[in-house]
Amino acid sequence: MNPVRLALLGGLLYIAYRLLVGAGKKKRTEEQTAPSDLSSSKGMDILVExxxxxxxxPREQACFLRHNNQSYYFCSDTCCQRFLTEKGDKN
Ligand SMILES: [Zn+2]
Known part of the structure; x- marks a missing residue:
C-alpha cells in the first residue's frame, strides 16, 4: 500500500470527474432567438394590385412607383419596368 499513490490516483479520478461534470454542465449560451419573423411585420395585410x-x-413587398402624381405598386421590378415602357410608348 502506497498512500501517495492512492492520493495521486484519487486526485486524478477527482480531476477526471470534474472534467466530465464540467463538460456536461457546460452552460448553454444559446440565445433564445425569438422567432422574429420579418415577413410578419405590419403592413403585410394591405394588398395592392x-x-x-x-x-x-403585400404593399410592404411591392415595388413602389410614383408616376404622374399617381402611386403604383408592382409585384416585381420587371412589372415596374414594363409599366414604364408601356407608358413611354404612348408618348
Ligand atoms: Zn407583376
Whole structure:
C-alpha cells in the first residue's frame, strides 16, 4: 500500500470527474432567438394590385412607383419596368 499513490490516483479520478461534470454542465449560451419573423411585420395585410399583371401583392413587398402624381405598386421590378415602357410608348 502506497498512500501517495492512492492520493495521486484519487486526485486524478477527482480531476477526471470534474472534467466530465464540467463538460456536461457546460452552460448553454444559446440565445433564445425569438422567432422574429420579418415577413410578419405590419403592413403585410394591405394588398395592392399590380397594374401590369394584376397580381395582388403585400404593399410592404411591392415595388413602389410614383408616376404622374399617381402611386403604383408592382409585384416585381420587371412589372415596374414594363409599366414604364408601356407608358413611354404612348408618348
Ligand atoms: Zn407583376
Amino acid at each position: 399590380d397594374p401590369v399583371c394584376h397580381t395582388l401583392v
